[in-house]
Amino acid sequence: MAETRLEPTYRVETERDFDEAVRRVEEETAAAGFRVLHVHDVAATLAEKGFASEPYKIVEICNARYASRVLGEDPEVGALLPCKVNVYRRQGRTYLSALLPSAMAAFYPGPAVAEVAREVEQAVRAIVDRAR
Numbered sequence: 001m002a003e004t005r006l007e008p009t010y011r012v013e014t015e016r017d018f019d020e021a022v023r024r025v026e027e028e029t030a031a032a033g034f035r036v037l038h039v040h041d042v043a044a045t046l047a048e049k050g051f052a053s054e055p056y057k058i059v060e061i062c063n064a065r066y067a068s069r070v071l072g073e074d075p076e077v078g079a080l081l082p083c084k085v086n087v088y089r090r091q092g093r094t095y096l097s098a099l100l101p102s103a104m105a106a107f108y109p110g111p112a113v114a115e116v117a118r119e120v121e122q123a124v125r126a127i128v129d130r131a132r
Contacts, residue, residue, distance in 0.1 A: 010125055011097035014132045018055045021087045021094050024131035025059050029085075032127050034063045037082055056088040061127070066120050073112040080104045083124055085131075096128050 014021050026036050042056040062082035070077050086097045101117035101124065 008100060008103040009097050010100055010128060011095055012128055012132050014094050014096055016094060016132075018087065018089050018094050021096060021131065022057050022059065025085050025087060025096065025127065028127045028130045029059070029061045031130070032063075032123050034061045034083075034123065034127070036060070037062050042088075054089040056086070059085045059087065061085060061124075063120070063123070066116055070113055070116045073110060073116075074108050077104065077108050077113060080107065083120065085124070085128060096131055098124050098128055100124070 016024060022039070026039075029036050037060040040058040040060070042058060043053040046053045060082045061084070067081060071081075080099075083101065084099055086095075088095055088097075101121040102114075105114045105117035
């Protein structure tokens, strides 16, 4: 019997340079009605500790309406919030990736959480695709 594997992330490659890709994620986040809460410069943080890294930023995004709905169902879901979109360089290529909210629903099962996860997943995939 073949095992079905849930893909936890959605990843695309972009032709944009790294900084432009980060800007596009921020712009598309706002256009989708979400808010950028914070941008973590992972490469800079690692460099402060003496570790070399290619450019890597994590853009934390949230939509208060969705967050309120899912936290109302199960406050423990907050452990996986907010949604994150990663922008990083590997071997000369720039990638965008995001944890898929459907993966969250696997940890916190329930029809209401799954419904919100589906809606948010569509939005996050669209943000990534348009930022590409």
